[in-house]
Amino acid sequence: MTRRGLHEDRGEPETIEMNSKEQMTALVLHGVGDLRLEKVDIPQPGPGQVQIAVKKVGICMSDVHYYKHGRIGDFVVDCPMTMGHESSGVVAAVGEGVDHLQVGDRVAIEPGIPCRRCAKCKGGRYNLCSKMKFCATPPVHGSMSTYFVHDADFCFKLPSHVSLEEAALLEPLAVAVHAVQRGRVTAGDKVIVSGAGPIGLVSLLVAKANGASAVVVTDIDDRRLAKAKELGAWGVANVMGLDAQAAAKAANAAFGEDFDCSEGQAQAVIECSGTEIGARTAIHAADSGGTVVLVGMGKPEFTLPILEAEIREVDIRGVFRYVNAYPVAVNLLAGGQLNVKPLITHRFHINDAVKAFDTVGGGQDVIKVLIDCEL
Template sequence: MSIPTTMLMSVLTAPHSIELNRVATPTPGPGQVLVQITAVGACGSDTHFYEKGAIGNIVVKGPVALGHETAGIIAAVGEGVDTSRVGVRVAVEPQTPCRHCEFCKSGRYHLCPEIKFYGAWPIDGSFAEYALVDDDFAHEIPDSMTDEEGALVEPASVAVHAARMAGITAGHRVFITGAGPIGVMNAQVARAFGATEVVISDPVANRRQFALQHGADVALDPATDDFSGFDQHFDVYIDASGNARAINSAFPTIKRGGVAVLVGMGGDELTVPIALFQHREIALKGTFRYVNTWPTAIALISTGAIDAAPLVTGRFGLDKVPEALMSAKTDATAIKTMIIPSLTVTDV
């Protein structure tokens, strides 16, 4: 496979400032592969970095390429990697743990204190033509999956991790707040894990309708619908909105012994009705990305257990990254936007 000496990379230089640069194509080191990027999903966290220059305690202090929902083709391998991997299509797990700490050793590598996450300063992400990836975190995908479905393995993994944290199993009733891409993925994964009732809430009519077509039995409008009819009804509650008001309105719907899982990134603090949680013995859990989820997410998508492809509602080249990142706010019909490097138009 012929590899150019330079490549295009879309770089965040400051809030609301992204430049398309031509940079040297990286060379894979020991244990690494060079992936030619074919599709990258635009995530809400990318948009937050673009608008604010920070998420929580992760502050952008210099130029960085965003993008972490990635699929591509292995173009070259580093020392110690089987050369037969060249040409293999992969979905990228965008994190590098230390592999030596107690969390890595116990299989909870996503909690590694030294973990490096692609597209979060100072680690460049995948809004580029090529990216370096740890060999064991470049997961092969079958021919039955498209490149875009490969990129959607990342948000599907978020949902798989949440479903595991919640202990979703056959017969469970599940309530989800937020019907964006993560909320819809959570609805589909909950169904795949055995949930027999999935209710979702979102203030945007288009997203409610989309959720009804892709995993939800009922879609509520939090501005007009009354949740009191679901008092102590759900085994599991998952927040995919990060909205404090939405979260607190959902707590009373959790039954005794139920589980609440917070996935959405919102404010730094949340007021929780402790008496309700104690009296009902509700478990409140946070989630941090994902761990050991890629094989499951790939299997769910490739077998059709979850229908990921319809989430993609827009495609842009590397020259249109700002438009892609803001599409969810500028286009009422947008669900998930993809960056497709091959669509890039530039004379850089």
């Protein structure tokens, strides 16, 4: 069966070849270090759903953690699970009741499906829904497969000039959108981003797009900091070996003499490293009355300078995934307010997916690895 779609880069019609054998290729995790390419049944869309011919999938560090450790906290891989949650593709079939998408539409997939009925969902914070089903989080299968079925209202149609590669980065971009919103970043703010990994770098981009006058990025690797400068960081600071107070001082010093830092610190600090020293530094680095946003996830418990936060009224805010952030992220890409293309450093075909996963942890020059799922 043949369907008509849209060309990835130019928005022109493309042909989608439907798999007539009723099976597809999927990357399935069976246990620690045990990734397998397997043939599985092609899923069919039910009411309110769409079937997507998956094109591009990014590898997230959570994917790698499941691969190397078999679990993240209470989420344990105890049965085979298809990987992947940073995905884009082309609608291949439409279920009953779907009227805002049609076959051939290019879409980004928001990977979490909440219950839509609980108090958190109705209150607009569906990311905190206790019944959330999130792709590639046990026991929910992910989208690193030839085809994938998803609820249509969590699939977002792409403008013709936004590529499927860029769309695969909408998931980490949505995290950054939510983090910057939680940090209350506004025009003229000075912002510090702790950690120059993928989430830190997209947080840099979103903070600038949100009007931050200057963003300083800290890390312990000069290559990552060079990438931050390339992406528009006002300044960078290598905080290797520094204690929290010294690291905070180095971060604020990176704003230089062009800004009045007599009050000392940034209005918002977005902590993406997930380390205890990063969280401690963030509290010291934030301006009095400022905001610390904890994005990176590390140990279950940290020792933090709470009195420092208390007497200077530093707000400490958590981030868990994102909520209502995909439309904002799509518009940022569509309007050209930011460019995520430089974050893509490595590309692999799904047939080389195991090599791709090994590459993610293989060096500091790796930022974002994409998998091409088209056979």
